[in-house]
Amino acid sequence: MPKVKIARKSTLVDMTAMCDVAFLLLTFFMLTSNFTAKEPVKVETPTSISEIKIPETNIETILIDPKGKVFLGIDGQPHRINLLRSMGEAYKITFTPAELKRYSLRATTGVPMDQMKAFLNLPDEQIDNPNAQKGIPTDTTAGSEFRQWVYYAKKENDKIVIAIKGDKETPFPVIKTVMKTLQDLKQVRFNLITGLKEVPKD
Amino acid sequence: MAEINTGGGGGHKGGKVRSKKASTRVDLTPMVDLGFLLITFFMLATTLIKPQTMEINLPRNDKIEKKDQTLVKASKSITIILAKNNKIFYFFGDGKTDPVTKGPVQVQTADFSKTGIRQMLLDRNAPIVALIKELRKEKERIRMSDEEYRKKAAQVRSGDAAAIVMITATDEAKYDNLVNILDEMQICNVSKYAIVDLSTLHKDLIKDLDK
DSSP states (O other), X not given: OOOOOOOOOOOXXXXXXXXXXXXXXXXXXXXXXXXXXXXXXXXXXXXXXXXXXXXXXXXXXXXXXXXXXXEEEESSHHHHHHHHHXXXXXXXXXXXXXXXXXXXXXXXXXXXXHHHHHHHTSOHHHHTOGGGOOOOOOOGGGOOHHHHHHXXXXXXXXXXXXXXXXXXXXXXXXXXXXXXXXXXXXOOEEEEEEEEOOOOOO | OBOOOSSTTSOOOSSSOXXXXXXXXXXXXXXXXXXXXXXXXXXXXXXXXXXXEEEEEOOOOOOOXXXXXXXXXXXXXXXXXXXXXXXXXXXXXXXXXXXXXXXXXXXXXXXXXXXXXXXXXXXXXXXXXXXXXXXXXXXXXXXXXXXHHHHHHHHHHTSTTOOEEEEEEOTTOBHHXXXXXXXXXXXXXOOOEEEOOOOHHHHHHHTTTOO
């Protein structure tokens, strides 16, 4: 029986082009995006027509979640270490270098000072749990911790700009207390972080 | 797969012993996998959008002497009270007498839709809104710089005919309401506004309406 010869075509595909495309996309993403900071809670900001961009450096973020928990953070790891140290001195707590380093790796933290040491010693799986942080106490009657945080943050970095990132459902009284504390500290200029909304045509 | 053609790696001629030529084909499939893994990492860990901010200036809390306080003209002032469920109450004047009818204060309800609070603010601030429109046209015409436009706009907004707004809120209002009302200030070109505490006067006025 004559063997019918089927022309064998090569099944190998040239992957060079695919590789080029992949690296082009990768280069695009590497150059045009910024790393998002890991936040303790998810916050959905309200929208506004304002198009002013958030400043990149020297920024102090006050994060307020829908339940009214307040978190605070500044940018720059050395600044964070100095801030925690100053707060520790004010509340008579000394932090070990390991605890200071752990604090400086987090973008925003909201823990009352008496729980801070315990919080910074939590194992990795538990420290990212949103329930691990109770929020900074803001009640002004007791000479609030929140006020101390803002005061030392300003002392630490004079050029700092305050940005408040609140959720849509955050109750107004918490915002009022935060703004009042800022007013008391003479920090009357601050920013509210919002999403972008189109300017309505009138 | 990149292929450098040296003839090696194909069939080899039988008979004579030839030195084994190593295949020069490089299989790039794992390279592509690596590339896409890195892309996925960057896509998930980063963001292309930079959040926007609104700039706020609050008045200071210093104790101001009674005589130095600039009294707000009652006829130009509007008080806005934010309440629960995105409702807004507002009235004109100082809360005790209506500046136009000189009778009791009329508290009105509005919402955040286009025909709600924005309509009212545009009406009250109409002269300023018109002036800003003129300024914008002039900017196009004589190619004004952004800096100068902003300065002139700020001057127009703080003119004498501008409406003055006092913003306050009940405890059940949300942050979203506050941001939206500040946004309306910007849309309607109101630059004279202040966030004040909810007084008993305000509470009494909306007591019946805010159920």
